[in-house]
Amino acid sequence: MRSIIASFLLLFLLLSFGTCGHNKQFHTPANSSTLKNFSASQTLEEVEFIRFDTLSPDGLLLYHDTVLIIRNTSDNSTHHFTSINLNSRELIGKHLEAGFKTGQSMDFLSYGIVSSNLWVYDLRKQKVILNPILHSEREASESNELALTSFYYSIQMDSDSTIIGSGNYESDYKQSRLKLTTVEDIDELIPYAKSGSKKLSREDKMANESFLSLKPSADKCVLAARYADQIEIVDLESRESIIVKGAEGFEADVSFMTGFDGAKLMARNANTRFAAVRVKTTDNYIYVLFSGSKEQASYPNFGKNIYVYDWDGTAVKQIKLQDYLNDFVVTKDDTRIYTYNPQTKLLKTAEI
Numbered sequence: 573m574r575s576i577i578a579s580f581l582l583l584f585l586l587l588s589f590g591t592c593g594h595n596k597q598f599h600t601p602a603n604s605s606t607l608k609n610f611s612a613s614q615t616l617e618e619v620e621f622i623r624f625d626t627l628s629p630d631g632l633l634l635y636h637d638t639v640l641i642i643r644n645t646s647d648n649s650t651h652h653f654t655s656i657n658l659n660s661r662e663l664i665g666k667h668l669e670a671g672f673k674t675g676q677s678m679d680f681l682s683y684g685i686v687s688s689n690l691w692v693y694d695l696r697k698q699k700v701i702l703n704p705i706l707h708s709e710r711e712a713s714e715s716n717e718l719a720l721t722s723f724y725y726s727i728q729m730d731s732d733s734t735i736i737g738s739g740n741y742e743s744d745y746k747q748s749r750l751k752l753t754t755v756e757d758i759d760e761l762i763p764y765a766k767s768g769s770k771k772l773s774r775e776d777k778m779a780n781e782s783f784l785s786l787k788p789s790a791d792k793c794v795l796a797a798r799y800a801d802q803i804e805i806v807d808l809e810s811r812e813s814i815i816v817k818g819a820e821g822f823e824a825d826v827s828f829m830t831g832f833d834g835a836k837l838m839a840r841n842a843n844t845r846f847a848a849v850r851v852k853t854t855d856n857y858i859y860v861l862f863s864g865s866k867e868q869a870s871y872p873n874f875g876k877n878i879y880v881y882d883w884d885g886t887a888v889k890q891i892k893l894q895d896y897l898n899d900f901v902v903t904k905d906d907t908r909i910y911t912y913n914p915q916t917k918l919l920k921t922a923e924i
Contacts, residue, residue, distance in 0.1 A: 604802070604815035605885065612889035618911060618920035622661055627654055629912050629919075631850075633685055634901040635705060639664065640910065640919075641690065643683065652677060653690060655705070658910075668692065668703045668715075675715035677701050682784075686729040693720070693727050700727070700735065700752060718752035726784040728793065734758065736808070738784045738795060741777045746795070747784075747806065762806055762813050778838035779824045785851045785858070788904070792883055794858050796848035799824035799840070803848075803860060805885055816885040818847075820864060840867060849875040850899050856906050857882055861897060871896045874914075891924065 631643035640656045651666035667690055669676045680692040689702040702716040718733070725739020730749075738747045747761035764772040764780075772780075782795035782804070795804040801818035827841040846863035853859070861875035874896035880888040895913040902909050902924070909924050 604817055606817040606821055607819045607887050609819045610879070610887045610890040613892060614889055614924065615892045616894065616909070616911075616922040616924070618894055618922040620918055621910065621921045622656070622919040624917045624919065628914070628917075630898065631683070632899045632901045632910065632912060633683075633690075634903065634910070635685055637903045637905075639705070640901070641667070641685070641705070652680075652692070667705065668701070672696075674717060675701065675703070681725070682727045684729060687732055689716075689732065691729055693724070698723070700729070702732065720750070720752070725781050728784050728786040730786060730790045736761075736784065736786065736793060739777075739781055741774045744771060746780075746804075747793075749808075759811075761808065761811055762804075773836065775828050775836040775838045779826045783848050783851045785853045787853050787883065788855050794851060794853060796851040796858075796860050797824065799826060799844055799847055801845075801847050801862075801864070803851075803858065803881065803885075805858070805881075805883060814885045816881060816887070818862070818879060822847075842866065842868070846872050849873060849897075852900065852902055854902060854904050854906050857888060857902075859891075859900070859902055861900060874898050894920075 627642060628645040629642040630645040633641040635641055638658050640658050642654045642656065644652055644654060649670065651669055653667040655664040655667060657664055670678060672678060677692050677694045679695040681695065682693040684691055685705065688705050690705050691700055691702045693700050698720050700718045700720065722740050722742065724737035727735045727737045729735050733753050734749060734751050736747055736749050740748065745760040745763050749759040749761065750756065751758055764777060779799065781798045783798065784793060784795055786793045791809055793806050793808060801820045801822045802815055804813050804815045806813040822845055825843045825845065827839045829837050829839045831837055845866055848860050849863050850861040851858065858881040860879045862877045862879050863872060863875045865872045876893045876896050878891040878893065880891060882888055893911065895916065897911050898914050900909055900911045907923060908921060910919060910921050912919050
């Protein structure tokens with residue numbers, strides 16, 4: 573019933589790309605700092621918490637530290653999300669029906685929680701769909717859909733009606749804040765290039781693809797790069813940002829390809845390394861699940877290390893994991909972590 577997002581994106585690439593172009597590395601701007609290493613290291617002592625025999629989690633969210641919301645991967649699942657009570661370890665219900673009708677969704681990259689709603693950014697509809705968490709399997713007609721006029725690689729909702737979006741390749745700004753009820757820009761935030769500098773091309777912007785995560789207090793956010801060992805912390809009030817390079821410090825090494833319409837696009841090559849896999853935030857810290865692997869590796873989209881930063885860009889510690897993970901969640905007081913390994917189908921937990 574559901575299509576796989578990876579297949580959808582692969583089809584897009586096959587239809588769009590024409591001839592292969594040159595490779596390019598991107599270099600760090602001047603407003604950056606580079607880490608030599610993390611000052612502290614922690615090896616997690618994880619214990620088994622839940623074994624998923626029937627569910628196949630692709631992503632995790634945490635609601636009020638007591639409800640685990642799982643993004644499902646199964647093609648034949650009727651709903652995109654399943655919720656579990658972490659205290660009783662029992663199933664609560666299913667959320668957001670798969671489909672094309674109003675209140676349903678098929679393909680999305682960005683998703684999260686705002687107020688008491690699950691939200692997804694539907695790629696086909698070009699809409700944000702909000703679905704109440706507390707009423708499992710609620711009728712689709714009671715969900716809310718809000719349209720976007722531009723594509724964004726990653727978004728976060730800072731209220732029920734406003735978003736912060738990044739990865740609009742037609743914009744000169746890395747981020748914009750939009751009011752969904754009127755589809756108007758409220759703010760254009762951090763520019764790709766400083767005033768007077770040469771503007772970045774569309775393919776350069778694509779090479780800067782990043783996962784966006786919002787600080788719960790909504791005064792800052794972070795962009796964790798997909799293909800470069802760096803994060804950018806953005807102060808949404810002052811509209812200033814700092815870039816922090818990781819200990820390996822590698823840049824995005826990608827290729828340019830020319831589409832059939834003549835437009836240049838970015839594509840991965842044999843030298844491209846994956847950096848951030850997932851990014852989660854609390855009011856105290858930024859947690860980045862890090863890969864560092866090339867596409868030919870066994871688990872390029874998984875990570876075995878979590879890098880922890882504070883909101884001033886200080887590297888706090890490196891968390892070393894027992895297994896390769898595809899996602900994790902952290903409690904809001906930064907004392908406990910839940911991790912998921914798709915190979916063992918185990919949700920584990922540990923103190924941090």
